[in-house]
Amino acid sequence: MSAERVLFVFVLIVAAGFFSLNVQRLVQYLRRGRDDHRLDHPARRLWNVLRIGIAQAKILRDPVAGPMHAGIFWGFLVLTAGTVELIVQGIVPGFTYARFLPRPVYLAYSASQDAFAALVLAAVAFAFFRRLVLHPRRLDGDKTHHGDAYFILGMIGGLMVTLLAMFAFDGAANPGALGPEKFVSRPLAALLAGVAPATAASVAHTSWWLHVLLVLFFLNYLPYSKHLHVVTSLFNVFFSNTSGPGQKGVMKAMDLEADVEQFGANDVAQLTWKNLLDGYSCTECGRCTAACPANITGKPLSPRKVVINTRQRLMESVGGLPLVQEHAATAVDERHLLDDYITEDELWACTSCRACVQECPVSIDQLEIINEMRRYLVLSESRFPEELQPAFESMERNGSPWAFSPADRGKWAEGLDIPTMAEAFAAGRRPQVLYWVGCMGSFDDRAKKTTVAFARILKACGIDFAILGQEESCHGDPARRMGNEYLYQMLARNAIETLDRYQVRTIVTACPHCFHQLGNEFPQLGGMYEVIHHSTFIERLLEEGRVPLQTEEGQALTVAYHDSCYLGRYNDVYDAPRETIRRALPIAKLVEPERSRDRGLCCGAGGGRMWMEERTGKRINAERTEELLATGADTIAVACPFCMTMMADSVKSREADARVVDIAEVVADRLAPG
Ligand code: SF4
Ligand code: SF4
Structure with missing residues (x-):
């Protein structure tokens, strides 16, 4: 074995050994965290790796930085095959995939090395330009590591330059060796035609050394860099539940009987x-x-x-x-x-x-x-904003985050001939559908109008439904989002007991928070129901032609629909509310705000914020309302009582000439008389 080969093998062993040592350390550090089972639904996880990891589906949502990052990532994947070939050449001189690959496959591989080296180089140049000249705001702040980013980009650029230099000087040293598939390095080699073959061979060899040394240094630098994601991101996508499996946004189950020193995490x-x-x-x-x-x-x-x-x-x-x-x-x-x-x-x-x-x-x-x-x-630690105390107390005492009497919960239905489950059962009936009204829908004056509107639609369509009336109680979602899992589980178990007593199977609700909690999180505590949000339920009724609408076409309104986070991002319900508006108001113009669907901006009420003062910065509902009004809409449509309150408050405070309506009200207003 030549001295050079011995040196290369030594460098390779040291680099690989140091890298694997750091990988072991990083895995050990992960073990400091609590256990979490993340191997269920392997097919779904692999699909996520293909879609989000390999196809870069989420990266490509950004039309500027997306293709640049995707180009570098795909380039890395393709060039890794070439890197392996080059490293093997250090141990077995003259090794090439051409020895065992069919010729067409080898030519395609050879072309890919040229093509992706050039593509990655262009992407790196654009990345430098973007960071140095365009200064995207989102890359600043939070003590982000700019120097690290430049260093890594420089290294990636260096890898591509040394790779292309190696190909080109090799071509100059061996005229005719590069085939037409080398469509980048062949013209470069032609430019080097005047270089003496021996010099060209020597530069090609030096480029090979520089390239493999850079590869090994890059690999060992990663654990110290934010670019560790190059190694971990595909694993992270595989183990993630954020795009399923596990329903999106479902909070982690918590065993309150567990023998632990503390609940939650402070470290x-x-x-x-x-x-x-x-x-x-x-x-x-x-x-x-x-x-x-x-x-x-x-x-x-x-x-x-x-x-x-x-x-x-x-x-x-x-x-x-x-x-x-x-x-x-x-x-x-x-x-x-x-x-x-x-x-x-x-x-x-x-x-x-x-x-x-x-x-x-x-x-x-x-x-x-x-x-x-x-x-x-x-x-x-019982540490939380003081405004939350009354909400916690009220949920515990009154079964609602507001201090309303539980006896008043069903008052909105007085005179509407809507049975409670208790009344229906007493009469020997078992309603097919339970209308879960929710705390906002039961007590808030504005939300009650939506409650009545949806009930009118259900009646007009002949749906066999009932409500729980006084027996309904908060399901505890606000407590859970505010961190009070004890209170949540107490309220949720009570609600499940009530629902099971009436053998409820199908639930409709006009509140996305109730929809998400009852449908997606109650199963953790044994509550299994089919829960349908009113947007989907009404849309189906409209599609089936069961809603008796007036024959006139209605008003030519300009409507901007505001996506509720718990309906959209949590449950992927985007089309049903829009379709409901289109069907109920056929001549209305439906307009989209700048941020809509899965990019919709929150109204500011979720996560318990409804019960907290917004003391810092601009109000979130003001920001969102401005965006919605900028569409020129005269009507803001919502499908959530929390969004209704936030949007209506903001529209009112700015005295804007627009009204805020729930999609149920849109349909109820168009019901044919009788
Ligand atoms: S968590 Fe990190 S990788 Fe994910 S979006 Fe935020 S900054 Fe980007
Ligand atoms: S408020 Fe900010 S941190 Fe919280 S869920 Fe929304 S985007 Fe994430």
Whole structure:
């Protein structure tokens, strides 16, 4: 074996050994997190890897940065095959895939190396231009690592330059060796025709050394860099539940009987290993923060910072990876993720809208970390905004977050000839459908109009339904989102007991929060029902021609529909409300705000924010209302009583010439008399 080969094998073993040592350390650090079962639904997980990871479906949602990142990623995949060939050449001189690949396949492979080297080089040049000249706002803030990004881009560019130089000088040293498939390096080799063959061969050989050394250095630099995501992101997508399996947005089940010292998380050891892997996988792209309604309106919350800080805290708590971290682990032992890295104010600013989760190209679940820390604040330390105390007390005493008498819950139905389940059962009937009205729909004056409108539609269509009346009680979703899992489980179990007593199978509701909670989260506690949101239910009735509408076409309104987060991003219901409007108002013009469907901006009421003062920055509902009114709409349509309150308040405070209506009201207004 030549001395050069011995040297290469030595370098390769040292580089591979150091990399695998750091991988072992990183895996060990993940083990500090709690257990979390993430191997169910393997086919679905693999599909996510193909769609989100390999096809870059989420990255490509950004029309500018998307193709650039996707180009670099796909280039890496294709060029990895060439890297393996080059490394084997260091051990077995003259090795080439041409020895065992069929010629057409080898030519395609050979062409791909040229094509992707040029593509990645162009993408890197654009990335530099974008960062240095265009300065996208979302790449700034949260102590993001700009220097690291430039260093990595420089290295990727260096890899491509050395690869193309190797091909081109090799071609110059061996005229005729490069076939037409080398459509980039062949013309480059032609430009080098004047270089002496021996010199060209020597430069080609040096380029090979530089290239493989850069590859090995790059690999070992990754664990110290934010670009660790290059290694972890595909695993992260595989283990993620943010795009299914596991329904989207369903909060983690919590065993309150468990023998644990504390509930929720105030440090990385109480988060799951998947939450910690999220930290490794963050690209710091800022898509989450740019979509966060709290951040947009000047609140202290940045979901990117939540993830960056989780990783930073983990690395500091273990002393980091040797060679970079100088702090001993003990130096930061007194610190915690909560308070020292992420503040209470940040956590309580979250509306649980899931925009961050939706936007993340590597399927990170920022909201799960926030929810776990809220649970710790409430359950372990009783630390929460003072406005939440009356809501908690009222849910416990009155079965509603507001201090209304439970006896008044069914008052909206007086005189409407709507039976309660108790009355129906007493008369020997078993209604097919339960109309779950919800706390807003039962007590809030504006929301009650929607409640009545939907009930009118159900009656006009001859649906066999009943309500629970006084027996309905809050299902506890607000308590759960605010971190009070004890209260949630108490309320949810009571509600399930009531529903099961009446053998309820099908539930309709006009509230997306009730829809999500009853349909998606009650199964954790044994409540299994078919739950249909009123938008879907009405749309089906319209489609079946069962809604007796007036024959005139109605008004030529301009309607902007506002997507509710718990209906849209949580449950993918986007078309039903729009279709309902189209069918009920055939000559109305349906317009879309700048942010709509899965990019819709939250109204600001979710995550318990409905019960908290908005003291910092611009009001979220004002931001959203401005966007909706900018469409020129005279009507804002909603499909959620919380959105109704937020939008109506904002429209009223700005004295805008627009009205806010629920889609049920749109249809009820068009019901034929009789
Ligand atoms: S869930 Fe919404 S409000 Fe909360 S951090 Fe994510 S984007 Fe921001
Ligand atoms: S959490 Fe996801 S969206 Fe947010 S900065 Fe990291 S990679 Fe980007």
